[in-house]
Amino acid sequence: xxxxVIDFSKLDGEERVKIxxxxxxxxxxxxxxxxxxxxxxxxxxxxxxxxxSECYKVEREPNFKNSKPVKLLNxxxxxxxxxxxxxxxxxxxxxxxxxxxENDNDWPSKTHGFKEVMKEYRAELKxxxxxxxxxxxxxxxxxxxxxxxxxxxxxxxxxxxFGTKVSHYPPCPHPEKVNGLRAHTDAGGVxxxxxxxxxxxxQILKDGVWIDVQPLKNSIVINVGDQIEVLxxxxxxxxxxxxxxxxxxxxxxxxxxxxxxxxATIEPAQELLVNGNIGKEVEGDxxxxxxxxxxxxxxxxxxxxxxxxxxxxxxxxVKAM
Ligand code: OGA
Ligand code: NI
Numbered sequence: 001x002x003x004x005v006i007d008f009s010k011l012d013g014e015e016r017v018k019i020x021x022x023x024x025x026x027x028x029x030x031x032x033x034x035x036x037x038x039x040x041x042x043x044x045x046x047x048x049x050x051x052x053s054e055c056y057k058v059e060r061e062p063n064f065k066n067s068k069p070v071k072l073l074n075x076x077x078x079x080x081x082x083x084x085x086x087x088x089x090x091x092x093x094x095x096x097x098x099x100x101x102e103n104d105n106d107w108p109s110k111t112h113g114f115k116e117v118m119k120e121y122r123a124e125l126k127x128x129x130x131x132x133x134x135x136x137x138x139x140x141x142x143x144x145x146x147x148x149x150x151x152x153x154x155x156x157x158x159x160x161x162f163g164t165k166v167s168h169y170p171p172c173p174h175p176e177k178v179n180g181l182r183a184h185t186d187a188g189g190v191x192x193x194x195x196x197x198x199x200x201x202x203q204i205l206k207d208g209v210w211i212d213v214q215p216l217k218n219s220i221v222i223n224v225g226d227q228i229e230v231l232x233x234x235x236x237x238x239x240x241x242x243x244x245x246x247x248x249x250x251x252x253x254x255x256x257x258x259x260x261x262x263x264a265t266i267e268p269a270q271e272l273l274v275n276g277n278i279g280k281e282v283e284g285d286x287x288x289x290x291x292x293x294x295x296x297x298x299x300x301x302x303x304x305x306x307x308x309x310x311x312x313x314x315x316x317x318v319k320a321m
Contacts, residue, residue, distance in 0.1 A: 002214050003030055009037035024139040027224055031239030032204050034219040040124050045218050047117045052252055055111040056168045060095050064170055069093045073178055088178040093245040099164040126162050129190050129258035132222055140232055142269055151189055151260040159261035167253045169201055172245035180243030185310045186225040187302040188259030193221040199249035205240035227260055230290040233268035262296035293317045
């Protein structure tokens with residue numbers, strides 16, 4: 001079983017209806033799908049891969065050797081009283097840093113071209129995120145721009161958050177003893193992942209089974225975050241996913257996320273609820289399934305509960321309001 005692969009270039013052609021249906025299916029049944037022919041040039045993607053790998057080698061790898069997961073794994077291996085099935089808990093075998101418009105003074109600076117290339121890449125990915133949200137609006141029967149407007153706190157300005165997480169999952173001598181990235185769902189809106197061409201490790205939970213997100217050269221993997229699940233009143237699924245540590249290969253993964261502003265209030269779109277039933281008991285798909293939450297409050301809860309079940313987070317965030 002493989003997650004859906006969708007040719008985004010066909011959205012504007014004769015097969016538009018089919019492509020819209022494929023994306024709807026990806027959001028409803030999978031929570032994950034891969035876009036090919038997404039409009040980001042291969043030439044830019046090659047440059048992104050080059051600067052990210054170079055940056056890892058020059059600026060990150062020396063520190064990874066002294067990082068917490070490496071130390072904890074070594075301690076576990078040295079501890080004679082530990083048993084064979086003991087794992088290193090509460091850490092990820094991952095090197096990661098975050099790029100935002102606000103922190104660009106702190107971006108890696110020793111890698112030639114890193115900043116220029118990643119700025120260009122982020123601008124392209126942000127445009128793609130907005131296109132994907134527009135398709136979700138259309139598929140859900142919402143006015144064009146609805147999701148983006150909600151993420152901007154109801155105003156058409158630049159309040160929504162766009163971040164890029166640059167990750168590497170280095171080869172691990174004992175992949176059975178540590179997670180690459182522990183299982184979780186993503187807190188925010190739309191996530192656009194540019195994963196490694198070859199090294200796998202990313203898996204999603206589908207119908208109780210972990211399945212691989214198959215590497216596909218220069219595709220962009222899209223997944224639904226918790227806030228899209230809320231806005232769609234549960235029609236779209238923010239699904240569990242994880243990264244396995246791997247014995248061979250250094251897996252590169254660049255995740256960009258288009259999230260609500262911390263000041264935005266997110267709730268199920270009124271258009272998806274049964275009109276005229278306000279105040280009455282409604283059951284089924286059009287009953288409100290999620291509370292109204294300030295995204296900043298949700299993020300405070302998420303910071304503590306990222307690796308725990310998502311449902312209680314919504315209620316906990318309400319209490320924080
Ligand atoms: C994440 C995530 C997957 C990956 O950052 O939330 O799920 O492949 N990343 O790095
Ligand atoms: Ni994630």
